[in-house]
Amino acid sequence: MSSKTVLSLDSEAVFSLKDGINFKKSPDDGKCYIIYKENGELKACKNQCKHQGGLFIKDIEDLDGRTVRCTKHYWKLNVSTMQYVNPPDSFTQDELDEGGLQLVEVIVWDPWLADPQDPQELQEGEVTVTYLTHACMELQLGGKKMIFDPWLTGPAFARGWWLLHEPPADSMERLCMADLIYISHMHSDHLSYPTLKSLSATRPDVPIYVGDTSRPEPLSKGSLMPFSCYLRQIDEHLRFMILKDEVHPELDTCIIVEYKGHMILNTVDCTRPNYGRLPHNVDLMMSDFAGGASGFPMTFSGGKYTESWKADFIKNERKKLMNYKAQLVKSLQPKIYCPFAGYFVEAHPSDRYIKETNTKNKAEELNALIKKSAPGITTWTPKPGAVLDLALALMSPSRKAITDPPSGTNIYKDSWDFDLYVDELNRAITAEIFKHKSWIQFYYIWAGFKNYNLVVRVIETDEDFIPIDNGYNYLVDFMDLSFPTQRPTREHPYEEIKNRIGVMRHVVKNGLLWDDLYIGFQNRLSREPDVYHHRFWNHFQTELPVAGPDWDLFLQQVSSYQRSAEPQGIQTESVSASTLSLKKADCTVS
Numbered sequence: 154m155s156s157k158t159v160l161s162l163d164s165e166a167v168f169s170l171k172d173g174i175n176f177k178k179s180p181d182d183g184k185c186y187i188i189y190k191e192n193g194e195l196k197a198c199k200n201q202c203k204h205q206g207g208l209f210i211k212d213i214e215d216l217d218g219r220t221v222r223c224t225k226h227y228w229k230l231n232v233s234t235m236q237y238v239n240p241p242d243s244f245t246q247d248e249l250d251e252g253g254l255q256l257v258e259v260i261v262w263d264p265w266l267a268d269p270q271d272p273q274e275l276q277e278g279e280v281t282v283t284y285l286t287h288a289c290m291e292l293q294l295g296g297k298k299m300i301f302d303p304w305l306t307g308p309a310f311a312r313g314w315w316l317l318h319e320p321p322a323d324s325m326e327r328l329c330m331a332d333l334i335y336i337s338h339m340h341s342d343h344l345s346y347p348t349l350k351s352l353s354a355t356r357p358d359v360p361i362y363v364g365d366t367s368r369p370e371p372l373s374k375g376s377l378m379p380f381s382c383y384l385r386q387i388d389e390h391l392r393f394m395i396l397k398d399e400v401h402p403e404l405d406t407c408i409i410v411e412y413k414g415h416m417i418l419n420t421v422d423c424t425r426p427n428y429g430r431l432p433h434n435v436d437l438m439m440s441d442f443a444g445g446a447s448g449f450p451m452t453f454s455g456g457k458y459t460e461s462w463k464a465d466f467i468k469n470e471r472k473k474l475m476n477y478k479a480q481l482v483k484s485l486q487p488k489i490y491c492p493f494a495g496y497f498v499e500a501h502p503s504d505r506y507i508k509e510t511n512t513k514n515k516a517e518e519l520n521a522l523i524k525k526s527a528p529g530i531t532t533w534t535p536k537p538g539a540v541l542d543l544a545l546a547l548m549s550p551s552r553k554a555i556t557d558p559p560s561g562t563n564i565y566k567d568s569w570d571f572d573l574y575v576d577e578l579n580r581a582i583t584a585e586i587f588k589h590k591s592w593i594q595f596y597y598i599w600a601g602f603k604n605y606n607l608v609v610r611v612i613e614t615d616e617d618f619i620p621i622d623n624g625y626n627y628l629v630d631f632m633d634l635s636f637p638t639q640r641p642t643r644e645h646p647y648e649e650i651k652n653r654i655g656v657m658r659h660v661v662k663n664g665l666l667w668d669d670l671y672i673g674f675q676n677r678l679s680r681e682p683d684v685y686h687h688r689f690w691n692h693f694q695t696e697l698p699v700a701g702p703d704w705d706l707f708l709q710q711v712s713s714y715q716r717s718a719e720p721q722g723i724q725t726e727s728v729s730a731s732t733l734s735l736k737k738a739d740c741t742v743s
Contacts, residue, residue, distance in 0.1 A: 443495025
């Protein structure tokens with residue numbers, strides 16, 4: 154690691170700092186900082202939210218003069234302690250060293266510079282990049298074939314996301330011919346179980362590389378890569394490096410692939426990859442762009458969550474994301490930029506509301522914005538099967554370096570095997586464990602979240618989020634991990650979560666993270682007060698135990714006496730996909 158001075162103040166400027174919060178901008182690079190002064194002591198940090206990089210402004214609700222508010226998602230930071238207070242118990246802001254008249258930032262080293270290689274001349278066809286679908290790219294690197302994040306079939310996030318683009322007909326054959334696969338993180342639009350299941354039937358031996366995050370366990374048989382160091386040469390010319398995300402180090406990674414000194418940077422879904430330090434002037438950069446990968450605010454109701462508020466929020470968020478991506482690309486100055494990892498659609502007919510509400514950025518619009526601000530960067534809006542020849546692209550911008558798929562190729566999917574995958578989820582509805590109400594206590598004890606003042610009501614619903622008469626409807630008090638029949642009399646935050654029964658029981662039965670429910674739009678939420686409980690959601694989305702619940706042990710523990718003594722108010726023996734009238738969707742969408 155190293156350090157650098159990011160802001161210098163002369164003695165007059167230091168003296169003029171007022172008690173409390175001071176906003177400062179560097180005259181050298183325009184970057185913004187916050188300095189907090191109290192009793193002559195100074196604290197300082199970057200003016201950048203750790204959540205998604207938003208800018209802080211004065212919090213008009215703060216009477217003590219210690220809190221700033223993010224302009225993106227209204228997160229709040231107490232600058233006197235460097236702790237985020239909304240949501241509570243979330244992040245700690247990185248503090249800059251204060252050296253009297255200078256603010257000094259500790260710099261994470263640039264590992265790609267440890268063993269630099271001069272670029273060698275490439276031959277036509279030597280390095281090609283083929284877009285398959287969503288975040289899946291095929292890289293031909295000399296004699297090796299590498300594939301990123303193969304999601305080629307089936308849904309992601311239970312049944313909430315479906316492929317927008319039709320993968321080339323030979324995509325699965327291409328995957329089976331890969332020499333190595335990189336999977337950036339465990340979200341199911343990157344770690345696709347239906348795809349990997351098909352792959353394992355033909356090529357169970359293909360090397361799969363993942364970053365050594367805190368949760369690499371879905372790919373425990375893959376090769377775990379330490380961060381920020383080049384793997385030994387895959388061959389004479391090929392090597393790659395995996396980097397972690399600062400905001401979600403337990404989850405997200407990105408990758409630098411180098412062939413004959415030419416770099417390809419894929420930041421995937423990272424919010425702040427490698428602490429914001431990335432290589433400049435790479436040959437090809439790829440990143441996400443679309444937005445919409447969250448249940449917020451579409452799945453929320455009550456209070457401010459009117460349709461007009463949601464529409465305005467989504468419009469503003471997409472615009473902010475578009476501008477951020479354009480600025481990032483401009484600052485890094487890659488020779489070629491390609492937006493990807495955002496080509497999904499809420500295709501199931503029961504999610505029509507989400508599809509209509511959850512508008513996303515368009516790759517063409519982002520590329521147009523980049524061309525306007527950085528005309529020297531070549532942009533690529535990919536189509537399934539399109540091929541970029543890196544040698545041709547680097548020779549001359551006027552050379553035709555991109556080969557589009559043949560005329561008449563089906564670009565967008567118009568049919569999906571809805572019933573095949575939805576029926577598989579709904580099989581969990583009649584699982585033996587749900588005949589015994591004590592599964593609730595067993596499950597949440599396994600989940601391991603407690604000592605937090607939050608009461609949650611969980612309600613099983615049908616497709617339209619209407620509670621089921623004979624489905625489960627229960628309270629969990631996470632202060633003492635109890636299961637009361639009524640809300641406690643003490644002051645407490647409260648959330649109500651309505652979940653589609655098939656998905657919820659599938660998640661519970663298999664010990665899955667709640668991303669399938671939240672990111673997959675399979676629930677509806679309301680809360681009072683309207684506060685995001687980071688500790689709760691972070692636990693159920695990223696920190697559940699690696700090993701699932703031991704339901705065999707649970708059934709063994711359910712004695713005949715316990716079964717007969719269980720309350721009769723909730724019966725699930727009769728609950729099935731047929732009695733719930735769960736909608737069967739036509740597999741063709743016009």
